[in-house]
Amino acid sequence: MILETIVTTQHPEGRPHIAPMGIHSHGEELVILPFHPSATLDNLAATRTAVINYCDDVRVFAGCLTGRRDWPLKPAEKIAGHVLASALAHSEVEVVRIEEDPLRPKFFCRPLHEVNHAPFKGFNRAQYSVLEAAILVSRLSRLPIERIDRELAYLRIGIEKTAGPRELEAWGWLIAHIEAFKKGEQA
DSSP: OEEEEEEEEOOTOOEEEEEHHHHHEEEEEEEEESSOEEEHHHHHHHEEEEEEEOOHHHHHHHHHTTTTOOOOOEEEEESEEEEETOOSSEEEEEEEEEEOOOSOOEEEEEEEEEEOOSOOOOOOOHHHHHHHHHHHTTTTSOOOOHHHHHHHHHHHHHHHOOOOHHHHHHHHHHHHHHHHHHTTTOO
């Protein structure tokens, strides 16, 4: 099973890094699969710890993919790292094994500490649409633009029917980013 999360890692010098990431859940293990090259991969390899944040504010997902990475953080409780302040829950994890791969190595992690901060009340269709659009943005250079446009047209239905202010803001960031990409303004 793949869970859409926000992964926070820490550079050995203490700088936090925030990245949306689909992590794989295999029983008690959580598997983080960052792409080469990435700050998440470098930080995981260096510190062998991370925080997996479970969040329903889709602005964080969209924001990280459109250059908005300054989200409030608080210190992790059991590892040197940071928890997303808006997380509904989080797992502080340590890497127990790495499977090398030239594209996406697998970091198998064991939860050290898990905390629930607030109840999860479910996603509306607009939140789902923003998450799916964020995934499309993360693949702009790998997918045909026609496919992206086709999928966005369908996802727009959920935005139009169920979006609140947060979802509209996140959707706007993603659409602006895609339009800039099409014009050659962003890679």
